[in-house]
Amino acid sequence: MSAAAACPAFGAHSPAAVLTRPAGQSAWLAGQLAACGIEPLEFPLLEILPTPDDMPLRTALANLPQYTLVCFVSPNAVRHALEKLPHVWPGHVAAAVVGPGSAAALAEFGVAAPGVQVFQPAAGPNARFDSEALLAVLPLARLAGRRVLLVRGDGGRDLLLDRLREAGALVDVVSAYVRRCPAPAEALWRALDGLLVSDRPTSLALTSSEAVGNLDALARAHFDTVGLARLHRIDCFTSHERIAKTARAAGFGRITLCGAGDRNLLQALKSWANPYLAKHADR
Structure with missing residues:
Protein backbone atom coordinates (compact mmCIF):
# COMPACT_ATOMS: atom_id res chain seq x y z
CA MET A 1 0.00 0.00 0.00
CA SER A 2 2.81 2.38 -0.93
CA ALA A 3 3.51 4.60 2.06
CA ALA A 4 2.55 1.79 4.39
CA ALA A 5 6.10 0.51 4.17
CA ALA A 6 7.24 3.62 6.06
CA CYS A 7 5.00 2.68 9.00
CA PRO A 8 4.83 -1.14 9.36
CA ALA A 9 2.77 -1.14 12.58
CA PHE A 10 -0.66 -1.35 10.92
CA GLY A 11 -2.85 -3.96 12.54
CA ALA A 12 -6.09 -5.77 11.92
CA HIS A 13 -8.05 -2.81 13.29
CA SER A 14 -5.98 0.05 11.85
CA PRO A 15 -8.00 2.57 9.84
CA ALA A 16 -7.18 2.86 6.15
CA ALA A 17 -7.64 5.61 3.57
CA VAL A 18 -7.99 5.02 -0.16
CA LEU A 19 -6.36 7.85 -2.12
CA THR A 20 -7.55 8.33 -5.68
CA ARG A 21 -5.39 11.01 -7.27
CA PRO A 22 -3.31 10.18 -10.38
CA ALA A 23 -0.23 8.04 -9.77
CA GLY A 24 2.55 9.90 -7.98
CA GLN A 25 0.35 12.75 -6.75
CA SER A 26 -0.57 11.44 -3.30
CA ALA A 27 2.94 10.93 -1.88
CA TRP A 28 2.81 13.70 0.73
CA LEU A 29 -0.67 12.84 1.96
CA ALA A 30 0.11 9.11 2.04
CA GLY A 31 3.22 9.71 4.10
CA GLN A 32 1.39 11.94 6.58
CA LEU A 33 -1.41 9.42 6.98
CA ALA A 34 1.00 6.55 7.55
CA ALA A 35 2.82 8.55 10.21
CA CYS A 36 -0.52 9.02 12.01
CA GLY A 37 -1.33 5.31 11.98
CA ILE A 38 -3.73 5.44 9.01
CA GLU A 39 -2.77 2.97 6.29
CA PRO A 40 -2.89 4.60 2.83
CA LEU A 41 -3.88 2.71 -0.28
CA GLU A 42 -3.01 4.66 -3.40
CA PHE A 43 -5.67 3.66 -5.95
CA PRO A 44 -5.41 6.13 -8.87
CA LEU A 45 -8.69 6.80 -10.65
CA LEU A 46 -7.28 9.14 -13.31
CA GLU A 47 -4.38 8.62 -15.67
CA ILE A 48 -2.67 11.78 -16.91
CA LEU A 49 -0.85 11.66 -20.25
CA PRO A 50 0.78 14.34 -22.42
CA THR A 51 -1.45 15.67 -25.17
CA PRO A 52 -0.80 13.67 -28.35
CA ASP A 53 -0.70 16.88 -30.43
CA ASP A 54 1.40 19.43 -28.56
CA MET A 55 2.02 21.81 -31.46
CA PRO A 56 -0.67 24.34 -30.36
CA LEU A 57 0.81 24.26 -26.85
CA ARG A 58 4.37 24.77 -28.10
CA THR A 59 3.27 27.61 -30.37
CA ALA A 60 1.49 29.39 -27.52
CA LEU A 61 4.51 28.95 -25.22
CA ALA A 62 6.84 30.34 -27.87
CA ASN A 63 4.60 33.43 -28.03
CA LEU A 64 4.20 33.76 -24.26
CA PRO A 65 5.50 37.38 -24.11
CA GLN A 66 2.43 38.46 -26.10
CA TYR A 67 0.07 37.50 -23.27
CA THR A 68 -0.96 39.53 -20.24
CA LEU A 69 -2.02 36.51 -18.19
CA VAL A 70 -1.63 32.74 -18.33
CA CYS A 71 -4.15 30.62 -16.40
CA PHE A 72 -3.38 27.04 -15.39
CA VAL A 73 -6.26 24.86 -14.24
CA SER A 74 -4.21 22.29 -12.31
CA PRO A 75 -0.69 21.18 -11.32
CA ASN A 76 -0.86 18.80 -14.29
CA ALA A 77 -1.41 21.74 -16.62
CA VAL A 78 1.57 23.55 -15.10
CA ARG A 79 3.98 20.64 -15.34
CA HIS A 80 2.98 19.37 -18.77
CA ALA A 81 3.18 22.89 -20.19
CA LEU A 82 6.25 24.37 -18.53
CA GLU A 83 8.44 21.37 -19.19
CA LYS A 84 8.11 22.46 -22.83
CA LEU A 85 8.68 26.18 -22.26
CA PRO A 86 11.52 27.13 -24.67
CA HIS A 87 12.65 30.22 -22.74
CA VAL A 88 12.60 31.87 -19.33
CA TRP A 89 9.15 32.98 -18.17
CA PRO A 90 8.78 36.68 -19.08
CA GLY A 91 8.44 38.78 -15.93
CA HIS A 92 5.70 41.02 -17.33
CA VAL A 93 3.34 38.06 -17.89
CA ALA A 94 1.21 37.23 -14.85
CA ALA A 95 0.14 33.70 -13.96
CA ALA A 96 -3.06 32.43 -12.36
CA VAL A 97 -3.73 29.11 -10.64
CA VAL A 98 -6.66 27.57 -8.78
CA GLY A 99 -4.80 26.40 -5.68
CA PRO A 100 -1.58 25.90 -3.73
CA GLY A 101 -0.67 22.69 -5.55
CA SER A 102 -0.53 24.54 -8.86
CA ALA A 103 1.33 27.46 -7.25
CA ALA A 104 3.92 25.02 -5.90
CA ALA A 105 4.26 23.47 -9.35
CA LEU A 106 4.82 26.94 -10.85
CA ALA A 107 7.50 27.64 -8.25
CA GLU A 108 9.31 24.45 -9.30
CA PHE A 109 9.83 26.15 -12.66
CA GLY A 110 10.87 29.46 -11.11
CA VAL A 111 7.53 31.18 -11.69
CA ALA A 112 6.72 32.85 -8.36
CA ALA A 113 6.55 36.20 -6.60
CA PRO A 114 8.23 38.63 -6.53
CA GLY A 115 9.57 37.97 -10.01
CA VAL A 116 6.15 37.09 -11.43
CA GLN A 117 2.69 38.15 -10.24
CA VAL A 118 0.73 35.01 -9.42
CA PHE A 119 -3.02 35.14 -8.78
CA GLN A 120 -4.51 32.37 -6.63
CA PRO A 121 -7.41 31.96 -4.21
CA ALA A 122 -6.65 32.75 -0.58
CA ALA A 123 -5.86 29.78 1.66
CA GLY A 124 -7.59 28.98 4.94
CA PRO A 125 -9.94 26.47 6.60
CA ASN A 126 -12.88 27.59 4.43
CA ALA A 127 -10.91 28.10 1.24
CA ARG A 128 -12.11 26.92 -2.13
CA PHE A 129 -9.66 26.00 -4.84
CA ASP A 130 -11.68 26.05 -8.05
CA SER A 131 -12.50 28.27 -11.01
CA GLU A 132 -15.07 30.26 -9.06
CA ALA A 133 -12.54 31.12 -6.35
CA LEU A 134 -9.90 32.09 -8.91
CA LEU A 135 -12.33 34.34 -10.76
CA ALA A 136 -13.03 36.14 -7.50
CA VAL A 137 -9.39 37.29 -7.25
CA LEU A 138 -8.66 38.01 -10.92
CA PRO A 139 -8.73 41.66 -12.07
CA LEU A 140 -11.29 40.91 -14.77
CA ALA A 141 -11.98 44.56 -15.63
CA ARG A 142 -8.30 45.06 -16.49
CA LEU A 143 -8.26 42.09 -18.85
CA ALA A 144 -10.67 43.56 -21.41
CA GLY A 145 -8.93 43.62 -24.77
CA ARG A 146 -5.89 41.80 -23.36
CA ARG A 147 -4.60 38.43 -24.50
CA VAL A 148 -5.00 35.59 -22.03
CA LEU A 149 -3.77 32.01 -22.40
CA LEU A 150 -5.74 29.22 -20.71
CA VAL A 151 -3.78 25.98 -20.24
CA ARG A 152 -5.84 22.94 -19.32
CA GLY A 153 -6.47 19.27 -20.08
CA ASP A 154 -8.77 17.92 -22.73
CA GLY A 155 -12.39 18.73 -21.96
CA GLY A 156 -13.19 20.00 -18.49
CA ARG A 157 -15.39 22.86 -17.33
CA ASP A 158 -15.71 26.01 -19.44
CA LEU A 159 -16.60 28.37 -16.58
CA LEU A 160 -13.20 30.07 -16.44
CA LEU A 161 -13.06 30.42 -20.23
CA ASP A 162 -16.60 31.79 -20.43
CA ARG A 163 -16.11 34.37 -17.68
CA LEU A 164 -12.83 35.61 -19.11
CA ARG A 165 -14.40 36.09 -22.53
CA GLU A 166 -17.45 37.78 -21.01
CA ALA A 167 -15.02 40.23 -19.39
CA GLY A 168 -13.64 41.08 -22.85
CA ALA A 169 -10.39 39.11 -22.63
CA LEU A 170 -8.99 37.64 -25.86
CA VAL A 171 -8.56 34.05 -24.73
CA ASP A 172 -6.54 31.32 -26.41
CA VAL A 173 -7.06 27.78 -25.09
CA VAL A 174 -4.48 25.01 -25.35
CA SER A 175 -4.47 21.45 -24.03
CA ALA A 176 -1.37 20.29 -22.16
CA TYR A 177 -2.55 16.80 -21.19
CA VAL A 178 -5.29 14.25 -21.59
CA ARG A 179 -7.14 12.32 -18.88
CA ARG A 180 -7.91 8.63 -19.16
CA CYS A 181 -9.64 6.07 -16.98
CA PRO A 182 -6.87 3.77 -15.72
CA ALA A 183 -6.88 0.00 -15.51
CA ALA A 205 -10.69 10.49 -0.54
CA LEU A 206 -12.45 11.89 -3.60
CA THR A 207 -10.79 14.87 -5.29
CA SER A 208 -12.38 14.88 -8.75
CA SER A 209 -15.85 14.35 -10.18
CA GLU A 210 -14.32 12.59 -13.17
CA ALA A 211 -12.47 10.23 -10.83
CA VAL A 212 -15.77 9.40 -9.11
CA GLY A 213 -17.28 8.57 -12.49
CA ASN A 214 -14.32 6.33 -13.29
CA LEU A 215 -14.65 4.58 -9.93
CA ASP A 216 -18.34 3.98 -10.57
Missing part, protein backbone atom coordinates in the same frame (compact mmCIF):
# COMPACT_ATOMS: atom_id res chain seq x y z
CA PRO A 184 -6.02 -0.72 -11.85
CA ALA A 185 -3.57 -3.57 -11.31
CA GLU A 186 -4.89 -6.79 -9.81
CA ALA A 187 -2.82 -6.13 -6.70
CA LEU A 188 -4.75 -2.91 -6.11
CA TRP A 189 -8.08 -4.65 -6.51
CA ARG A 190 -6.99 -7.36 -4.05
CA ALA A 191 -5.94 -4.70 -1.54
CA LEU A 192 -9.26 -2.86 -1.89
CA ASP A 193 -11.24 -6.11 -1.71
CA GLY A 194 -9.37 -7.01 1.45
CA LEU A 195 -10.27 -3.72 3.12
CA LEU A 196 -13.93 -3.96 2.19
CA VAL A 197 -14.41 -7.49 3.57
CA SER A 198 -12.44 -6.79 6.76
CA ASP A 199 -13.59 -5.13 9.96
CA ARG A 200 -11.16 -2.27 9.42
CA PRO A 201 -12.60 1.26 9.20
CA THR A 202 -11.92 2.47 5.67
CA SER A 203 -12.29 5.89 4.08
CA LEU A 204 -12.18 7.14 0.51
CA ALA A 217 -17.65 2.40 -13.96
CA LEU A 218 -14.70 0.33 -12.73
CA ALA A 219 -16.49 -0.85 -9.59
CA ARG A 220 -19.62 -1.95 -11.43
CA ALA A 221 -17.42 -4.05 -13.74
CA HIS A 222 -15.36 -5.53 -10.90
CA PHE A 223 -17.72 -6.12 -7.97
CA ASP A 224 -20.80 -8.25 -7.60
CA THR A 225 -23.87 -6.75 -5.93
CA VAL A 226 -22.60 -7.50 -2.43
CA GLY A 227 -19.16 -6.02 -3.12
CA LEU A 228 -20.65 -2.89 -4.66
CA ALA A 229 -22.86 -2.41 -1.60
CA ARG A 230 -19.79 -2.68 0.65
CA LEU A 231 -18.00 -0.05 -1.41
CA HIS A 232 -20.95 2.33 -1.25
CA ARG A 233 -20.96 2.10 2.57
CA ILE A 234 -17.41 3.45 2.79
CA ASP A 235 -16.80 6.84 4.46
CA CYS A 236 -16.06 9.38 1.72
CA PHE A 237 -14.27 12.73 2.09
CA THR A 238 -14.25 15.52 -0.46
CA SER A 239 -13.74 19.26 -0.52
CA HIS A 240 -16.43 20.25 -3.01
CA GLU A 241 -20.19 19.85 -3.13
CA ARG A 242 -20.00 19.19 -6.88
CA ILE A 243 -17.89 16.09 -6.22
CA ALA A 244 -20.16 15.06 -3.36
CA LYS A 245 -23.18 15.31 -5.65
CA THR A 246 -21.49 13.07 -8.21
CA ALA A 247 -20.64 10.57 -5.49
CA ARG A 248 -24.22 10.50 -4.20
CA ALA A 249 -25.48 9.87 -7.73
CA ALA A 250 -23.05 6.96 -7.98
CA GLY A 251 -24.51 5.38 -4.83
CA PHE A 252 -22.22 6.59 -2.04
CA GLY A 253 -24.18 7.68 1.01
CA ARG A 254 -21.63 8.54 3.70
CA ILE A 255 -19.96 11.71 2.48
CA THR A 256 -18.17 14.34 4.54
CA LEU A 257 -17.27 17.76 3.14
CA CYS A 258 -13.94 19.17 4.30
CA GLY A 259 -11.78 22.16 3.51
CA ALA A 260 -9.92 22.32 0.21
CA GLY A 261 -6.32 21.18 -0.08
CA ASP A 262 -4.32 18.24 1.25
CA ARG A 263 -3.78 19.74 4.70
CA ASN A 264 -7.51 20.11 5.31
CA LEU A 265 -8.14 16.64 3.90
CA LEU A 266 -5.46 15.23 6.20
CA GLN A 267 -7.06 16.91 9.21
CA ALA A 268 -10.49 15.55 8.29
CA LEU A 269 -9.13 12.01 7.89
CA LYS A 270 -7.27 12.24 11.21
CA SER A 271 -10.43 13.41 12.96
CA TRP A 272 -12.32 10.50 11.41
CA ALA A 273 -9.63 7.96 12.38
CA ASN A 274 -8.84 9.18 15.89
CA PRO A 275 -11.72 7.36 17.65
CA TYR A 276 -10.66 4.06 16.06
CA LEU A 277 -7.00 4.65 16.89
CA ALA A 278 -7.82 5.52 20.49
CA LYS A 279 -10.10 2.50 20.90
CA HIS A 280 -7.33 0.05 20.01
CA ALA A 281 -4.34 1.98 21.35
CA ASP A 282 -4.09 -0.05 24.55
CA ARG A 283 -4.91 -3.44 23.12
Whole structure:
Protein backbone atom coordinates (compact mmCIF):
# COMPACT_ATOMS: atom_id res chain seq x y z
CA MET A 1 0.00 0.00 0.00
CA SER A 2 2.81 2.38 -0.93
CA ALA A 3 3.51 4.60 2.06
CA ALA A 4 2.55 1.79 4.39
CA ALA A 5 6.10 0.51 4.17
CA ALA A 6 7.24 3.62 6.06
CA CYS A 7 5.00 2.68 9.00
CA PRO A 8 4.83 -1.14 9.36
CA ALA A 9 2.77 -1.14 12.58
CA PHE A 10 -0.66 -1.35 10.92
CA GLY A 11 -2.85 -3.96 12.54
CA ALA A 12 -6.09 -5.77 11.92
CA HIS A 13 -8.05 -2.81 13.29
CA SER A 14 -5.98 0.05 11.85
CA PRO A 15 -8.00 2.57 9.84
CA ALA A 16 -7.18 2.86 6.15
CA ALA A 17 -7.64 5.61 3.57
CA VAL A 18 -7.99 5.02 -0.16
CA LEU A 19 -6.36 7.85 -2.12
CA THR A 20 -7.55 8.33 -5.68
CA ARG A 21 -5.39 11.01 -7.27
CA PRO A 22 -3.31 10.18 -10.38
CA ALA A 23 -0.23 8.04 -9.77
CA GLY A 24 2.55 9.90 -7.98
CA GLN A 25 0.35 12.75 -6.75
CA SER A 26 -0.57 11.44 -3.30
CA ALA A 27 2.94 10.93 -1.88
CA TRP A 28 2.81 13.70 0.73
CA LEU A 29 -0.67 12.84 1.96
CA ALA A 30 0.11 9.11 2.04
CA GLY A 31 3.22 9.71 4.10
CA GLN A 32 1.39 11.94 6.58
CA LEU A 33 -1.41 9.42 6.98
CA ALA A 34 1.00 6.55 7.55
CA ALA A 35 2.82 8.55 10.21
CA CYS A 36 -0.52 9.02 12.01
CA GLY A 37 -1.33 5.31 11.98
CA ILE A 38 -3.73 5.44 9.01
CA GLU A 39 -2.77 2.97 6.29
CA PRO A 40 -2.89 4.60 2.83
CA LEU A 41 -3.88 2.71 -0.28
CA GLU A 42 -3.01 4.66 -3.40
CA PHE A 43 -5.67 3.66 -5.95
CA PRO A 44 -5.41 6.13 -8.87
CA LEU A 45 -8.69 6.80 -10.65
CA LEU A 46 -7.28 9.14 -13.31
CA GLU A 47 -4.38 8.62 -15.67
CA ILE A 48 -2.67 11.78 -16.91
CA LEU A 49 -0.85 11.66 -20.25
CA PRO A 50 0.78 14.34 -22.42
CA THR A 51 -1.45 15.67 -25.17
CA PRO A 52 -0.80 13.67 -28.35
CA ASP A 53 -0.70 16.88 -30.43
CA ASP A 54 1.40 19.43 -28.56
CA MET A 55 2.02 21.81 -31.46
CA PRO A 56 -0.67 24.34 -30.36
CA LEU A 57 0.81 24.26 -26.85
CA ARG A 58 4.37 24.77 -28.10
CA THR A 59 3.27 27.61 -30.37
CA ALA A 60 1.49 29.39 -27.52
CA LEU A 61 4.51 28.95 -25.22
CA ALA A 62 6.84 30.34 -27.87
CA ASN A 63 4.60 33.43 -28.03
CA LEU A 64 4.20 33.76 -24.26
CA PRO A 65 5.50 37.38 -24.11
CA GLN A 66 2.43 38.46 -26.10
CA TYR A 67 0.07 37.50 -23.27
CA THR A 68 -0.96 39.53 -20.24
CA LEU A 69 -2.02 36.51 -18.19
CA VAL A 70 -1.63 32.74 -18.33
CA CYS A 71 -4.15 30.62 -16.40
CA PHE A 72 -3.38 27.04 -15.39
CA VAL A 73 -6.26 24.86 -14.24
CA SER A 74 -4.21 22.29 -12.31
CA PRO A 75 -0.69 21.18 -11.32
CA ASN A 76 -0.86 18.80 -14.29
CA ALA A 77 -1.41 21.74 -16.62
CA VAL A 78 1.57 23.55 -15.10
CA ARG A 79 3.98 20.64 -15.34
CA HIS A 80 2.98 19.37 -18.77
CA ALA A 81 3.18 22.89 -20.19
CA LEU A 82 6.25 24.37 -18.53
CA GLU A 83 8.44 21.37 -19.19
CA LYS A 84 8.11 22.46 -22.83
CA LEU A 85 8.68 26.18 -22.26
CA PRO A 86 11.52 27.13 -24.67
CA HIS A 87 12.65 30.22 -22.74
CA VAL A 88 12.60 31.87 -19.33
CA TRP A 89 9.15 32.98 -18.17
CA PRO A 90 8.78 36.68 -19.08
CA GLY A 91 8.44 38.78 -15.93
CA HIS A 92 5.70 41.02 -17.33
CA VAL A 93 3.34 38.06 -17.89
CA ALA A 94 1.21 37.23 -14.85
CA ALA A 95 0.14 33.70 -13.96
CA ALA A 96 -3.06 32.43 -12.36
CA VAL A 97 -3.73 29.11 -10.64
CA VAL A 98 -6.66 27.57 -8.78
CA GLY A 99 -4.80 26.40 -5.68
CA PRO A 100 -1.58 25.90 -3.73
CA GLY A 101 -0.67 22.69 -5.55
CA SER A 102 -0.53 24.54 -8.86
CA ALA A 103 1.33 27.46 -7.25
CA ALA A 104 3.92 25.02 -5.90
CA ALA A 105 4.26 23.47 -9.35
CA LEU A 106 4.82 26.94 -10.85
CA ALA A 107 7.50 27.64 -8.25
CA GLU A 108 9.31 24.45 -9.30
CA PHE A 109 9.83 26.15 -12.66
CA GLY A 110 10.87 29.46 -11.11
CA VAL A 111 7.53 31.18 -11.69
CA ALA A 112 6.72 32.85 -8.36
CA ALA A 113 6.55 36.20 -6.60
CA PRO A 114 8.23 38.63 -6.53
CA GLY A 115 9.57 37.97 -10.01
CA VAL A 116 6.15 37.09 -11.43
CA GLN A 117 2.69 38.15 -10.24
CA VAL A 118 0.73 35.01 -9.42
CA PHE A 119 -3.02 35.14 -8.78
CA GLN A 120 -4.51 32.37 -6.63
CA PRO A 121 -7.41 31.96 -4.21
CA ALA A 122 -6.65 32.75 -0.58
CA ALA A 123 -5.86 29.78 1.66
CA GLY A 124 -7.59 28.98 4.94
CA PRO A 125 -9.94 26.47 6.60
CA ASN A 126 -12.88 27.59 4.43
CA ALA A 127 -10.91 28.10 1.24
CA ARG A 128 -12.11 26.92 -2.13
CA PHE A 129 -9.66 26.00 -4.84
CA ASP A 130 -11.68 26.05 -8.05
CA SER A 131 -12.50 28.27 -11.01
CA GLU A 132 -15.07 30.26 -9.06
CA ALA A 133 -12.54 31.12 -6.35
CA LEU A 134 -9.90 32.09 -8.91
CA LEU A 135 -12.33 34.34 -10.76
CA ALA A 136 -13.03 36.14 -7.50
CA VAL A 137 -9.39 37.29 -7.25
CA LEU A 138 -8.66 38.01 -10.92
CA PRO A 139 -8.73 41.66 -12.07
CA LEU A 140 -11.29 40.91 -14.77
CA ALA A 141 -11.98 44.56 -15.63
CA ARG A 142 -8.30 45.06 -16.49
CA LEU A 143 -8.26 42.09 -18.85
CA ALA A 144 -10.67 43.56 -21.41
CA GLY A 145 -8.93 43.62 -24.77
CA ARG A 146 -5.89 41.80 -23.36
CA ARG A 147 -4.60 38.43 -24.50
CA VAL A 148 -5.00 35.59 -22.03
CA LEU A 149 -3.77 32.01 -22.40
CA LEU A 150 -5.74 29.22 -20.71
CA VAL A 151 -3.78 25.98 -20.24
CA ARG A 152 -5.84 22.94 -19.32
CA GLY A 153 -6.47 19.27 -20.08
CA ASP A 154 -8.77 17.92 -22.73
CA GLY A 155 -12.39 18.73 -21.96
CA GLY A 156 -13.19 20.00 -18.49
CA ARG A 157 -15.39 22.86 -17.33
CA ASP A 158 -15.71 26.01 -19.44
CA LEU A 159 -16.60 28.37 -16.58
CA LEU A 160 -13.20 30.07 -16.44
CA LEU A 161 -13.06 30.42 -20.23
CA ASP A 162 -16.60 31.79 -20.43
CA ARG A 163 -16.11 34.37 -17.68
CA LEU A 164 -12.83 35.61 -19.11
CA ARG A 165 -14.40 36.09 -22.53
CA GLU A 166 -17.45 37.78 -21.01
CA ALA A 167 -15.02 40.23 -19.39
CA GLY A 168 -13.64 41.08 -22.85
CA ALA A 169 -10.39 39.11 -22.63
CA LEU A 170 -8.99 37.64 -25.86
CA VAL A 171 -8.56 34.05 -24.73
CA ASP A 172 -6.54 31.32 -26.41
CA VAL A 173 -7.06 27.78 -25.09
CA VAL A 174 -4.48 25.01 -25.35
CA SER A 175 -4.47 21.45 -24.03
CA ALA A 176 -1.37 20.29 -22.16
CA TYR A 177 -2.55 16.80 -21.19
CA VAL A 178 -5.29 14.25 -21.59
CA ARG A 179 -7.14 12.32 -18.88
CA ARG A 180 -7.91 8.63 -19.16
CA CYS A 181 -9.64 6.07 -16.98
CA PRO A 182 -6.87 3.77 -15.72
CA ALA A 183 -6.88 0.00 -15.51
CA PRO A 184 -6.02 -0.72 -11.85
CA ALA A 185 -3.57 -3.57 -11.31
CA GLU A 186 -4.89 -6.79 -9.81
CA ALA A 187 -2.82 -6.13 -6.70
CA LEU A 188 -4.75 -2.91 -6.11
CA TRP A 189 -8.08 -4.65 -6.51
CA ARG A 190 -6.99 -7.36 -4.05
CA ALA A 191 -5.94 -4.70 -1.54
CA LEU A 192 -9.26 -2.86 -1.89
CA ASP A 193 -11.24 -6.11 -1.71
CA GLY A 194 -9.37 -7.01 1.45
CA LEU A 195 -10.27 -3.72 3.12
CA LEU A 196 -13.93 -3.96 2.19
CA VAL A 197 -14.41 -7.49 3.57
CA SER A 198 -12.44 -6.79 6.76
CA ASP A 199 -13.59 -5.13 9.96
CA ARG A 200 -11.16 -2.27 9.42
CA PRO A 201 -12.60 1.26 9.20
CA THR A 202 -11.92 2.47 5.67
CA SER A 203 -12.29 5.89 4.08
CA LEU A 204 -12.18 7.14 0.51
CA ALA A 205 -10.69 10.49 -0.54
CA LEU A 206 -12.45 11.89 -3.60
CA THR A 207 -10.79 14.87 -5.29
CA SER A 208 -12.38 14.88 -8.75
CA SER A 209 -15.85 14.35 -10.18
CA GLU A 210 -14.32 12.59 -13.17
CA ALA A 211 -12.47 10.23 -10.83
CA VAL A 212 -15.77 9.40 -9.11
CA GLY A 213 -17.28 8.57 -12.49
CA ASN A 214 -14.32 6.33 -13.29
CA LEU A 215 -14.65 4.58 -9.93
CA ASP A 216 -18.34 3.98 -10.57
CA ALA A 217 -17.65 2.40 -13.96
CA LEU A 218 -14.70 0.33 -12.73
CA ALA A 219 -16.49 -0.85 -9.59
CA ARG A 220 -19.62 -1.95 -11.43
CA ALA A 221 -17.42 -4.05 -13.74
CA HIS A 222 -15.36 -5.53 -10.90
CA PHE A 223 -17.72 -6.12 -7.97
CA ASP A 224 -20.80 -8.25 -7.60
CA THR A 225 -23.87 -6.75 -5.93
CA VAL A 226 -22.60 -7.50 -2.43
CA GLY A 227 -19.16 -6.02 -3.12
CA LEU A 228 -20.65 -2.89 -4.66
CA ALA A 229 -22.86 -2.41 -1.60
CA ARG A 230 -19.79 -2.68 0.65
CA LEU A 231 -18.00 -0.05 -1.41
CA HIS A 232 -20.95 2.33 -1.25
CA ARG A 233 -20.96 2.10 2.57
CA ILE A 234 -17.41 3.45 2.79
CA ASP A 235 -16.80 6.84 4.46
CA CYS A 236 -16.06 9.38 1.72
CA PHE A 237 -14.27 12.73 2.09
CA THR A 238 -14.25 15.52 -0.46
CA SER A 239 -13.74 19.26 -0.52
CA HIS A 240 -16.43 20.25 -3.01
CA GLU A 241 -20.19 19.85 -3.13
CA ARG A 242 -20.00 19.19 -6.88
CA ILE A 243 -17.89 16.09 -6.22
CA ALA A 244 -20.16 15.06 -3.36
CA LYS A 245 -23.18 15.31 -5.65
CA THR A 246 -21.49 13.07 -8.21
CA ALA A 247 -20.64 10.57 -5.49
CA ARG A 248 -24.22 10.50 -4.20
CA ALA A 249 -25.48 9.87 -7.73
CA ALA A 250 -23.05 6.96 -7.98
CA GLY A 251 -24.51 5.38 -4.83
CA PHE A 252 -22.22 6.59 -2.04
CA GLY A 253 -24.18 7.68 1.01
CA ARG A 254 -21.63 8.54 3.70
CA ILE A 255 -19.96 11.71 2.48
CA THR A 256 -18.17 14.34 4.54
CA LEU A 257 -17.27 17.76 3.14
CA CYS A 258 -13.94 19.17 4.30
CA GLY A 259 -11.78 22.16 3.51
CA ALA A 260 -9.92 22.32 0.21
CA GLY A 261 -6.32 21.18 -0.08
CA ASP A 262 -4.32 18.24 1.25
CA ARG A 263 -3.78 19.74 4.70
CA ASN A 264 -7.51 20.11 5.31
CA LEU A 265 -8.14 16.64 3.90
CA LEU A 266 -5.46 15.23 6.20
CA GLN A 267 -7.06 16.91 9.21
CA ALA A 268 -10.49 15.55 8.29
CA LEU A 269 -9.13 12.01 7.89
CA LYS A 270 -7.27 12.24 11.21
CA SER A 271 -10.43 13.41 12.96
CA TRP A 272 -12.32 10.50 11.41
CA ALA A 273 -9.63 7.96 12.38
CA ASN A 274 -8.84 9.18 15.89
CA PRO A 275 -11.72 7.36 17.65
CA TYR A 276 -10.66 4.06 16.06
CA LEU A 277 -7.00 4.65 16.89
CA ALA A 278 -7.82 5.52 20.49
CA LYS A 279 -10.10 2.50 20.90
CA HIS A 280 -7.33 0.05 20.01
CA ALA A 281 -4.34 1.98 21.35
CA ASP A 282 -4.09 -0.05 24.55
CA ARG A 283 -4.91 -3.44 23.12
